[in-house]
Amino acid sequence: MNNKVLNNRAWFFVLPVLLIVLFSALLPLMTVINYSVQDTIGPNAFFWNGAGWFRDVLDPTTPIGANFAGALKRNLVFSAIILVIEVPLGIAISLCMPRKGWKVGPTLVVVALPLLIPYNVVGTIWQVFARNDIGLFGYAINALGIDYNYSLGPTSAWITVIIMDVWHWTSLVVLLCFAGLKAIPDAFYQAARIDGASRWSIFVNIELPKLRRVLVIAILLRFMASFMIYTEPFVLTGGGPGNATTFISIDLVNMALGQLLLGQSAALSLIYELIILAICWIFYTAVTHFEQREWTRE
Amino acid sequence: MPGGRITLDGIGHSYAGPGASEKDYALHPMHHVWEQGVSYALLGPSGCGKTTLLNIISGLVTPSEGRLFFGDRDVTYLPTEKRNIAQVFQFPVIYDTMTVAQNLAFPLKNRGMPADRIKIRVGEVAELLGLTGDLARRARGLTADAKQKISLGRGLVREDVSAVLFDEPLTVIDPGLKWELRSKLRQVHRALDLLMIYVTHDQVEALTFADRVVVMKDGRVLQIGTPVELFERPEHTFVGYFIGSPGMNLLAAEVKGDHARIGGQEIKLAADYASLPSNVPIQIGIRPDHAMLAPDGKGVRVRVERIDDLGRTRLARVTVDGQNLIATVPPDLAVPSGEAGVILDPRRIHVYANDRRVEGAVR
Numbered sequence: 045m046n047n048k049v050l051n052n053r054a055w056f057f058v059l060p061v062l063l064i065v066l067f068s069a070l071l072p073l074m075t076v077i078n079y080s081v082q083d084t085i086g087p088n089a090f091f092w093n094g095a096g097w098f099r100d101v102l103d104p105t106t107p108i109g110a111n112f113a114g115a116l117k118r119n120l121v122f123s124a125i126i127l128v129i130e131v132p133l134g135i136a137i138s139l140c141m142p143r144k145g146w147k148v149g150p151t152l153v154v155v156a157l158p159l160l161i162p163y164n165v166v167g168t169i170w171q172v173f174a175r176n177d178i179g180l181f182g183y184a185i186n187a188l189g190i191d192y193n194y195s196l197g198p199t200s201a202w203i204t205v206i207i208m209d210v211w212h213w214t215s216l217v218v219l220l221c222f223a224g225l226k227a228i229p230d231a232f233y234q235a236a237r238i239d240g241a242s243r244w245s246i247f248v249n250i251e252l253p254k255l256r257r258v259l260v261i262a263i264l265l266r267f268m269a270s271f272m273i274y275t276e277p278f279v280l281t282g283g284g285p286g287n288a289t290t291f292i293s294i295d296l297v298n299m300a301l302g303q304l305l306l307g308q309s310a311a312l313s314l315i316y317e318l319i320i321l322a323i324c325w326i327f328y329t330a331v332t333h334f335e336q337r338e339w340t341r342e
Numbered sequence: 343m344p345g346g347r348i349t350l351d352g353i354g355h356s357y358a359g360p361g362a363s364e365k366d367y368a369l370h371p372m373h374h375v376w377e378q379g380v381s382y383a384l385l386g387p388s389g390c391g392k393t394t395l396l397n398i399i400s401g402l403v404t405p406s407e408g409r410l411f412f413g414d415r416d417v418t419y420l421p422t423e424k425r426n427i428a429q430v431f432q433f434p435v436i437y438d439t440m441t442v443a444q445n446l447a448f449p450l451k452n453r454g455m456p457a458d459r460i461k462i463r464v465g466e467v468a469e470l471l472g473l474t475g476d477l478a479r480r481a482r483g484l485t486a487d488a489k490q491k492i493s494l495g496r497g498l499v500r501e502d503v504s505a506v507l508f509d510e511p512l513t514v515i516d517p518g519l520k521w522e523l524r525s526k527l528r529q530v531h532r533a534l535d536l537l538m539i540y541v542t543h544d545q546v547e548a549l550t551f552a553d554r555v556v557v558m559k560d561g562r563v564l565q566i567g568t569p570v571e572l573f574e575r576p577e578h579t580f581v582g583y584f585i586g587s588p589g590m591n592l593l594a595a596e597v598k599g600d601h602a603r604i605g606g607q608e609i610k611l612a613a614d615y616a617s618l619p620s621n622v623p624i625q626i627g628i629r630p631d632h633a634m635l636a637p638d639g640k641g642v643r644v645r646v647e648r649i650d651d652l653g654r655t656r657l658a659r660v661t662v663d664g665q666n667l668i669a670t671v672p673p674d675l676a677v678p679s680g681e682a683g684v685i686l687d688p689r690r691i692h693v694y695a696n697d698r699r700v701e702g703a704v705r
Contacts, residue, residue, distance in 0.1 A: 229433065229435075231431040231432070231433060231435050232435050234397075234402050234422075234429070234431065235429075235431060235435035235493070235496070237401075237402065237421075237422040237423050238400065238422060238423075238427065238428060238429045238449070238497075239448050239449040239452055239496060240423045240449060240452035240453055241448070241452055242452070245452070248439070249437040249438070249439050249440065249448075250437065250438075252439075253437075253438035253439050253482075254438070
């Protein structure tokens with residue numbers, strides 16, 4: 045017997061959301077797609093350009109393509125460095141945090157503080173803090189006899205951008221891991237003590253496996269955000285010295301708003317987005333596939 | 343070195359720290375000796391201090407007062423991992439990264455046992471718990487039952503322990519499997535001559551598992567005895583009430599010499615209670631099994647309120663002088679309604695002064 049009542053009026057409940065999504069996401073995105081396949085010769089005179097802009101962006105022999113290739117490489121290196129530093133550091137800090145008692149609250153507030161600071165303020169803080177004339181950090185490093193100047197030396201600039209991001213975002217990994225650690229029942233630690241497990245063994249056999257899920261989330265979030273980084277390096281170095289810290293987003297803004305190359309910028313935006321989507325998808329699929337295999341392994 | 347006895351010398355614990363008031367104690371100071379080779383059950387309602395006591399023995403909790411001895415050795419401040427204690431918890435604890443065999447081998451490996459001996463021992467324990475076929479599998483994909491078996495296995499795998507402690511280990515296990523595992527545990531106990539302490543709030547589990555049952559309430563031990571002793575001579579009204587289903591009937595009464603008086607009716611007792619303390623509540627207790635419903639005019643006069651047919655037996659809920667009493671209905675008795683009698687076996691009646699059993703003088 046089929047007692048299911050077919051009532052298509054239910055769609056009316058979904059309609060408002062569809063409209064909002066349409067205006068907030070789909071229409072702007074369609075505009076970008078529109079620009080990416082057209083060229084213009086004057087006000088409101090557009091004509092079809094096919095995949096021309098995409099070819100430009102992806103061809104490293106064109107100036108735009110060369111810029112993009114360089115920026116892409118910098119982005120990938122930057123994200124890799126960020127993940128390699130922030131994930132282990134975040135785990136380590138979360139392991140050191142108190143999990144019970146009155147200290148939990150204050151510790152969480154202190155740890156979460158950097159996350160509450162607006163991006164451009166973070167950039168400004170480090171812009172001043174790392175200056176070698178009036179900034180404490182820059183002055184101290186120079187006083188140690190180390191040649192450091194983020195507005196002249198590409199290495200100094202990179203180190204500053206990385207430290208800035210680690211300072212700003214490691215807390216996110218810490219908070220996620222802390223939540224994961226809090227979720228481990230006491231009995232696991234008690235059993236480990238009964239079994240005579242070492243601290244390292246507890247970390248490898250209990251804590252790390254239980255953190256797996258939150259680490260997947262942490263890595264995804266940190267990858268996406270670091271790959272899209274814009275504001276902090278823009279405020280700190282403006283992409284310099286030269287183009288040492290010109291990431292894709294900075295390059296894109298220069299093209300779209302500085303040079304008004306709308307078609308190329310639109311094509312680049314779409315490619316940028318697809319790269320992020322693809323990497324996240326590959327990572328997530330690999331992780332879930334790996335888990336699936338582990339579960340069924342005899 | 344199978345470790346001998348475990349002595350609690352004035353062990354008590356208050357989570358509030360030193361200087362705690364009487365009611366802060368999770369466990370009131372107590373003396374007790376746990377003998378080697380005996381299986382004990384710690385029985386009591388939730389929050390009575392059973393788990394605290396267990397964790398003090400294993401060292402997961404350091405008692406706020408008293409001293410703990412394994413044999414002659416003072417271990418009060420010795421950390422858990424240095425004590426020779428195995429403990430199994432209420433919910434399964436397994437190491438996700440390892441196979442079943444590696445899980446079972448973990449406590450032995452951490453203590454530096456040679457690999458060939460580990461292999462033999464793991465094989466034995468797996469055989470005992472029916473895990474042999476799963477040894478090579480990853481532990482994380484298994485069912486809750488199987489995971490708890492692994493936890494039990496890790497508790498039993500070490501042969502050199504002073505004691506194995508179980509903290510309600512069969513809670514997550516399927517009822518059918520429960521019986522099987524409990525009898526396996528008894529079997530292990532007989533084979534290894536170990537001290538085992540088993541925490542539970544299920545009286546059936548306690549009475550079937552243990553040689554001796556320790557009944558606890560509000561952080562105090564009320565009685566330690568064999569299942570038969572607990573059933574036949576409860577030393578405290580709570581033990582009478584908690585053991586047995588339904589529990590013991592307790593009736594407020596006046597006791598003079600070898601008679602008890604409830605309302606206007608006299609009940610004969612088997613012993614003489616000449617020197618009962620005054621100014622404390624006096625109760626008589628009798629198990630429903632020893633109170634028989636009878637036609638009106640025999641025994642104590644009662645009012646029948648309800649008959650519960652349990653299939654195998656029938657229980658009559660009656661009142662005597664406004665107090666509730668449960669009596670067994672003999673199989674051949676036509677159930678009287680309204681007024682009836684209850685015959686109480688005088689030798690089975692206990693007298694309690696201030697909840698403690700008083701031993702009468704038998705003439």
